[in-house]
Amino acid sequence: MHERDPQSQVNPAHLSSAVPSPAFAPTSAPNASLISNATPAPIFALVDGNSFYCSCERVFNPSLINQPVIVLSNNDGCVISRTDEAKAIGIKMGDPLHLIGDIIKRHRVRVYSSNYALYGDMSARMMTTLAQFTPELEVYSIDEAFLSLEGFEGRDLADYAREIRRVVRRDTGIPTAIGIGPTKVLAKVANRAAKKNKISGGVLNLCDRAAQDCVLAEFAVADVWGIGARSAAKLARMGVSTAMQLRDADIDAVQKLLTIVGRRIVLELRGQSCLALEMVQEDRKQIVSSKSFGRPVYKLDELKEAVANYATRACEKLRRQKSACHTLSVFVQTNRFKDIAQYYNSGTVNMGAGTANTSRLIAAANSVLENIFRDGIEYKKAGVILSDLRAASAVEFSLFDDQYKHAQDIKAMNVMDAINARMGRDTLGVGACGASAKVGQNANGASTPLTPAWTMKANMRTKCYTTRWQDLLKVG
DNA sequence: TCTGGGGTCCTAGGACCC
DNA sequence: TCTGGGGTCCTAGGACCC
Numbered sequence: 395m396h397e398r399d400p401q402s403q404v405n406p407a408h409l410s411s412a413v414p415s416p417a418f419a420p421t422s423a424p425n426a427s428l429i430s431n432a433t434p435a436p437i438f439a440l441v442d443g444n445s446f447y448c449s450c451e452r453v454f455n456p457s458l459i460n461q462p463v464i465v466l467s468n469n470d471g472c473v474i475s476r477t478d479e480a481k482a483i484g485i486k487m488g489d490p491l492h493l494i495g496d497i498i499k500r501h502r503v504r505v506y507s508s509n510y511a512l513y514g515d516m517s518a519r520m521m522t523t524l525a526q527f528t529p530e531l532e533v534y535s536i537d538e539a540f541l542s543l544e545g546f547e548g549r550d551l552a553d554y555a556r557e558i559r560r561v562v563r564r565d566t567g568i569p570t571a572i573g574i575g576p577t578k579v580l581a582k583v584a585n586r587a588a589k590k591n592k593i594s595g596g597v598l599n600l601c602d603r604a605a606q607d608c609v610l611a612e613f614a615v616a617d618v619w620g621i622g623a624r625s626a627a628k629l630a631r632m633g634v635s636t637a638m639q640l641r642d643a644d645i646d647a648v649q650k651l652l653t654i655v656g657r658r659i660v661l662e663l664r665g666q667s668c669l670a671l672e673m674v675q676e677d678r679k680q681i682v683s684s685k686s687f688g689r690p691v692y693k694l695d696e697l698k699e700a701v702a703n704y705a706t707r708a709c710e711k712l713r714r715q716k717s718a719c720h721t722l723s724v725f726v727q728t729n730r731f732k733d734i735a736q737y738y739n740s741g742t743v744n745m746g747a748g749t750a751n752t753s754r755l756i757a758a759a760n761s762v763l764e765n766i767f768r769d770g771i772e773y774k775k776a777g778v779i780l781s782d783l784r785a786a787s788a789v790e791f792s793l794f795d796d797q798y799k800h801a802q803d804i805k806a807m808n809v810m811d812a813i814n815a816r817m818g819r820d821t822l823g824v825g826a827c828g829a830s831a832k833v834g835q836n837a838n839g840a841s842t843p844l845t846p847a848w849t850m851k852a853n854m855r856t857k858c859y860t861t862r863w864q865d866l867l868k869v870g
Numbered sequence: 871t872c873t874g875g876g877g878t879c880c881t882a883g884g885a886c887c888c
Numbered sequence: 889t890c891t892g893g894g895g896t897c898c899t900a901g902g903a904c905c906c
Contacts, residue, residue: 466874467874467875468874469874471873471874488873491873492871620905622904624902680878681877684874730873
């Protein structure tokens, strides 16, 4: 869902200037351009949940309000969400938990393992609420959405955005910030500035040039959407350190430095929309399931069990988008932070006519694993990558493929998915995944010494308030 | 003891073909 | 004995995002 190829990125609205006049427009042009020769300028609003994961936790635990709160990555590794209070005491994004023990103790920071079932459900609620305000909405990430406000020019856009914030807060409990601009990049800038500036009331409209100048002059170029650390360093060498300087820079020089991606960013900063709203979620081109282990793993059998579980997750995603996979890769690696001899190995297998059958993919993954496994190594992470994905309906058989078996495969998977959807994940699974994963967990699903080494650590997870009946909050 | 996971896009360079 | 160049496809690596 991020950068796209230039063709699909171009907003047709802006191609109109290249068309001599409606009379010469190709017959395939949308009718709108024949009716009106003034194509309306796009207006984007970016709505973004503040400290989203922490805010989700606060919704169900009001004692966290006004407290420093952080949410951790998988395996309780590092900080991936923090409240303003946590930011204020110096906790940074990505800080490893084991290095900030002092601050946590001193300030009584409330620490949580990530609970994606909860955050995913809260996200869906937020998006449903936003959809009430405009049919043109792009769900950009778990906590962000772009809205098109085209057609709302008649009203005060900042007022409308404040109304959106109020309703999202009322209906989901999630606080948001909203940035408005004529391009996605400017809407992103506006959103960030709105978050920083408390007097903005969480809303900033950067549609007019004077407002843009004012904000861009003070905006670090490294904070511009699409400019990462590498690009920022290159730009610094060119003497560009603010978003305003980037906007006004020689565009060809920028392209030379940052490729076509950089050029697009400059154009967007200038108010020329290159990145269109993408309302339909395209199918994934690859599906990855990989995780670090809770504890080091040494044995092939344990790796196989882990990989079987990852393949199962990946296959579920594959079937959800009705694709079949034609290439499967598996990788294993040591702990890159540990001062030991590093080992990384991966292997790939061709899945012939294509399949979305969990058992087949696990079997294939196992054979790859046997090839890349070396004895005597302390493994930290493994993963499965499904690629060369095509529509499941377009599976092509060769003379040697057993079509009957393929049809049986599909039936079996449909039954498994249906049961798991109704009774909960992993109610029905493939034997290779091991029953042991469920043994040795305490009541909250946290790991105990009996849990297999490969399973994730999540010792501070809250309940699934919105997705499990037994976890519903009791009032009174 | 302890450092996330899942994605996309762009470019350069090699292989291959004619 | 001399020994081209253009196009396409694929892959690996880099960069970025949340």
